Amino acid sequence: MQPTRTQSVLGTPVRVFAVQFHATGCSLRETKEILRILGVERSHQAVWHWVHRLADSGHNPPEAKPKRVAVDETTVKINGEWSWLYAAIDTETKLLLDVELFGRHGTDPAAAFLYRLSEKHDHSDAVFLVDGYGYQTALSRLGLSGRLDYVNRNLIEKWFHTLTMRVDRFHNSLAGSHGNVREWFIQFARYYNFQRPHQALDGRTPVEEVTN
Known part of the structure; x- marks a missing residue:
């Protein structure tokens, strides 16, 4: 299976999961705490960098010609x-x-x-x-x-x-x-x-x- 663009930008499933959780409404600190509960220890700064790396990847909607x-x-x-x-x-x-x-x-x-x-x-x-x-x-x-x-x-x-x-x-x-x-x-x-x-x-x- 080919990796999605999000996966290719962020590298690992943990990072993809964290960014997706943040997008659904969790703050960075809340996302960090959810990862900790799941047994993954990452810093608040690490989650911040993952989110902004995706933001900087040009992950914007394609140009459209709507009616x-x-x-x-x-x-x-x-x-x-x-x-x-x-x-x-x-x-x-x-x-x-x-x-x-x-x-x-x-x-x-x-x-x-x-x-x-x-x-x-x-x-x-x-x-x-x-x-x-x-x-x-x-x-x-x-x-x-x-x-x-x-x-x-x-x-x-x-x-x-x-x-x-x-x-x-x-x-x-x-x-x-x-x-x-x-x-x-x-x-x-x-x-x-x-x-x-x-x-x-x-x-x-x-x-x-x-x-x-």
Whole structure:
């Protein structure tokens, strides 16, 4: 059996297991403790290096050309203060196109997020499904096509629900710097795209759906 890209980057099953556990919501110290319970003694610093080695490996979603993109934001509490996590998902392939953390919400953050998307993916044929909160103005500003849609956007709501369940299992308020929390969200997005089988895709991951 050929090793997966995660295995080739991290080297051993223990490291792969630790990174996957961290992606599902455990902090680095919680991941270290789980490894200890399983009889594997590793330092907090070692787990940190494994996670960031994967982050530095270019483990990003492939460039996509979606037809319909659901966009939304949700609130997250970091050190007791509220921030906003923006996310976009291809409703056909279920590929999470991007996530980004902002200190506020509204038209300007929405426009900045949509501009990031246009830099990463081909949206020439895409219709953005939005709920109106600053998005319509942002879409017009960038010359992108979109419409209000309160029905077909449920996939992005489901992703936020999955994310919230992971966070709520371990934290009432995420701790750490804004940059560290942002990195955790990016890691979780990679886990969702590359490793988490999707029932609607007959057990394939979103990346497998896009690339096969």
